Amino acid sequence: MIGLWLVCVVQAQPTALNPPRDTLPLLVRAAFHLHDINAVDEQEETFEFSGVLTLIWQDKRQAFDPVQAGVNEKVYSGSFQFNEISPAWYPQVVLVNESELLDKQGTLLRVLPDGTNILTETIDASAKTDFNMRKHPFDSQRLKGVFELFGFDKDVVKLEPLGAESVTHAPGLGISQWHFNGISAEFGSKVAPYLGSEKAASTFTVNIDISRESLFMLRLVLFPLAIMVALSWSVFWMERSSLGDRINVSFIGILTAVAYQMVISELLPHMSYITFMNAYLNISMLVMCAAVVVNLAVGACDKRGKTELGDIIDFRCRWIFPLTYFGLLLLAYAIVQFL
Structure with missing residues (x-):
């Protein structure tokens, strides 16, 4: 029944599977909250981290009347409801420097009456980054998690910061044998040959600064x-x-x-x-x-x-x-x- 309903929705709204074209580029506001850094591997030049990624964009095609719908917001909770029931297009963000499979354990999509979509996902991943060990054991490192908006040129869909602090971290964040110095964000673009010649995808880079406890x-x-x-x-x-x-x-x-x-x-x-x-x-x-x-x-x-x-x-x-x-x-x- 759910599959038949989904087919009917897609047939009724075929353009819903494409990004909104009201304004180009479509701006997707992004934020990341760092929960923990689970491990730092100097030999493999990788680090494991967990956090929450939030994406916000507006799709007026998903606007609804809260009185008629009987709810102030539509909520799609869990991977099943999000992947199988939600009929709308959403920005797919991938970790381009991952060293192992990216695990998304929790997914929650909220749709507001004006068509604003708020997608929240928990992330547990391992990323590969460049280490500069020349000052070892008095070295400091910048761990980078590079998220890319997959499938669309930056002139069509573009990532931008969500507020003044687009990246935050859990209080008292600690790493074995390392000292946490801070976290920052960079928004830019990355050449994406799969999109065509001279095409680039929008990126969101999370920078995590740490220094070694040399004692x-x-x-x-x-x-x-x-x-x-x-x-x-x-x-x-x-x-x-x-x-x-x-x-x-x-x-x-x-x-x-x-x-x-x-x-x-x-x-x-x-x-x-x-x-x-x-x-x-x-x-x-x-x-x-x-x-x-x-x-x-x-x-x-x-x-x-x-x-x-x-x-x-x-x-x-x-x-x-x-x-x-x-x-x-x-x-x-x-x-x-x-x-």
């Missing part, structure tokens, strides 16, 4: 490794004649650092470019290896009877190594700030 990596990686490197400089206070003991101390530090890197490798992002954390680990390793070279040079001076030269090398390395080490770290941090 975890500081206490797990940076501070312990810095202590290991500092302890490797103890050889410059050892007797120059004990070359074997000096070499043993240096190699123990190097092997400890290598083993430490193997343990924490799974915690670091696997990126093709150099991050600050990669630079930190490499600089630490090179400084400890340089201490071995200094030990060999001091040992060679001792064998040749140039004891004073060996003492001078040890004395100068006591301040040259710390200054060089921390200077290279500061340089590496300054470089990644401009990348």
Whole structure:
């Protein structure tokens, strides 16, 4: 019976399946309320989020007399009523950068007497976005969810913000190991070859700004490794004649650092470019290896009877190594700030 009724409605109002042509472009006001960010995957460069998408547009063909209809608004609740009973055209918005299937769990359409349509949908999705990990673990990211109005050129149907704040978020929004900085919106267009040459679809981009809580990596990686490197400089206070003991101390530090890197490798992002954390680990390793070279040079001076030269090398390395080490770290941090 419902299918027969729907066919009759469509036959009676065939133009209802097309966008209203009263004014072009048809303006669809959009808003998004962010409920939660469920996960941030640095390796896959994806994030999972949930929220509510609201679309408002006017279709005078759907206007009705509330007295005659007996209701102040027509409500189509749930996917069945919305997809099977509602006879009107509606703007179909898709998440163009989704990495997995977009799940719309709840749908509610309200039609007001003047033909204003208010479509509200709950969204649970995973989106792919570009991560810039060069400052890791002191990095900030902008997560983007790009919604596109599917099937129509921007000159026919166009998205625009719903009020001054078209994007909002739930209070107390928290993300594991990340700090939520804010949310913003951008309205624009995106080239849509499927619509034809030089055609573009209207877009609505939700920007979510987050910054990493770096204390975890500081206490797990940076501070312990810095202590290991500092302890490797103890050889410059050892007797120059004990070359074997000096070499043993240096190699123990190097092997400890290598083993430490193997343990924490799974915690670091696997990126093709150099991050600050990669630079930190490499600089630490090179400084400890340089201490071995200094030990060999001091040992060679001792064998040749140039004891004073060996003492001078040890004395100068006591301040040259710390200054060089921390200077290279500061340089590496300054470089990644401009990348």
